[in-house]
Amino acid sequence: MTSVVLVDDEDECLDVLEAELTRFCPDFQILQKFNNPLDAIPYINQNKFDALFLDISMPVLNGFDLLKQVNQIDFDVVFVTAYENFALKAFEFCAVDYLVKPTSKESIIRAADRLRNKKKDHSINQNIALLLANMQKDSLKKKQVAIPTFEGYEFVNTQQIVYAKAEGNYTTIVLQGQEKILISKTLKEFEGLLNDAVFARIHNSYLVNFNYVKKYIKGESGSIVLNDGTVLQVSRANKNKLLNLIK
Structure with missing residues (x-):
């Protein structure tokens, strides 16, 4: 089983992502979901899991700011975003996974396959740091x-x-x-x-x-x-x- 945590400030998007993962990826176990990034930080810092599906554009604390408050990123990150063009190129350049809203069956399955097939990426911290720098x-x-x-x-x-x-x-x-x-x-x-x-x-x-x-x-x-x-x-x-x- 692949254990995952979901963070998105929009309840509808959160419910859709949960439903799609449950339907198309039965080997994925959703441990917790949060519609408030501030509530997610203590859980992320205190629990072990395999992957975080993280929305970027959120009020008060966006996805990038949330990651800056994580003690140790020892999990994979799949960014969920409405960004296009340059931002997607930045994700690819920095070797991080992403989903574009609205998500689809194909994109969910593709992201899940990447998570299954790759071992924990020991360079994930550097990749995310590089992405954060390019997105400032x-x-x-x-x-x-x-x-x-x-x-x-x-x-x-x-x-x-x-x-x-x-x-x-x-x-x-x-x-x-x-x-x-x-x-x-x-x-x-x-x-x-x-x-x-x-x-x-x-x-x-x-x-x-x-x-x-x-x-x-x-x-x-x-x-x-x-x-x-x-x-x-x-x-x-x-x-x-x-x-x-x-x-």
Whole structure:
């Protein structure tokens, strides 16, 4: 059995989630449900369970603030959210599970399967810390992103990113001044987090900030020259998209 706790300030959403889990996931045992996040904190800190289904947008104390008051996150977290676009990319980038309201049979079963199939993720604390950093309103206004490094995570101003290069399952981020940061995420995952029109994928291996592009050189696929003289190849597949952006 997988023991779970549900937290959502809307009684209707709470009842629907409970009914769907009971119907589609009979091996899930709902230990407790809370419509007040303040009431949930003592229970979470004093009891052992496998997973927390947590609403994000709640009055008084949102889901992120609730997690900050948990003594030890030794359970999996499935965020329940009405967010779209950037926020969902942030969830994926930070490797945390989520459900989008209104939930559906398919999404419930998918989330349950992920919980069954994975062992306790020992990096869950780091993943959630990374998510919290990327979802802070102040960080978004400042165009900052928090990225995972081998030492923890680091705040980077997106306006200082010149380009990013794929390195297999890793990505090298090159900042203004040639400072480089190696992160344990693919280029595709990093691209999704940026959500910024000034960045363009010019090649399977390169994501470029157009503010640092000096010129485009014609050719079979072409290449671009950055302000510091760096030359990056453009792929055939991305050539037309690049030219349209330039125009």
